[in-house]
Amino acid sequence: MDKKTAIAIDGPAGAGKSTIARMLAEKLGIVYIDTGAMYRAVALEAVRRGIDTKDRKKLEEMVREVDISIKLTGQGQAVFLGKENVNHLIRTPEISIGSSNVAAVPEVRKKMVELQREIAGTNSIVMDGRDIGTRVIPDAGLKIFLTASVEERAKRRYKELNEAGNTSVTLQEVEDDIRYRDLNDMTRDCDPLRPADDAKILDTTGIPVEQVVELIMEELYKLMED
Secondary structure (H helix, E strand, C coil): CCCCEEEEEEECCCCCHHHHHHHHHHHHHEEEEECCCHHHHHHHHHHHCCCCCCHHHHHHHHHHHHEEEEEEECCCEEEEEEECCHHHHCCCCHHHHHHHHCCCHHHHHHHHHHHHHHHHHHHEEEECCHHHHHHHCCCCCEEEEEEECCHHHHHHHHHHHHCCCCCCCCCCHHHHHHHHHHHHHCCCCCCCCCCCCCCCCCCCEHHHHHHHHHHHHHHHHHHHCC
């Protein structure tokens, strides 16, 4: 792979972006970046400070001083608030909703996009999120937009939460959360969720993740042959 090969994977909550992007990066031997984790870290910091994740003014003030960074370790990506690794704290339903809220704030997005572009500028990457192909790295060599039915995405996220030990949340709560995040992500004024004009759209409903990875690999091979 060339030094700055970039693959952008976008899509709504629960579409399988993180799992598929991670597997793809491992297969290609390049870096995987989960940009959603960065917004989750912002939401976590807001909650810790008692800031409403919809309070644009206070979030704009907070994001100017908050220290968020990504470190690449042997175990993959680690998201830090200052010197604290917060990977294990940012996957709760509360933080999921909060991340969607803070992601609608232009100043938050501006800072996160700057950090994401810095990473993309120095690594061959597979990067997933909501606006990777449209905003963060619009010149990515391959752009994929993953989607799936709300019901399928809710079942996947519910399974993930249970496997992580979060057994207090119900399937209906997860589905409601996903519908909320879809509406929030697609209707925000700043960089709304949408496929890039040149993205390959893949509906993953009922398709095993391994097969989705192979479909993306096929798209990559096509580009390499052109």
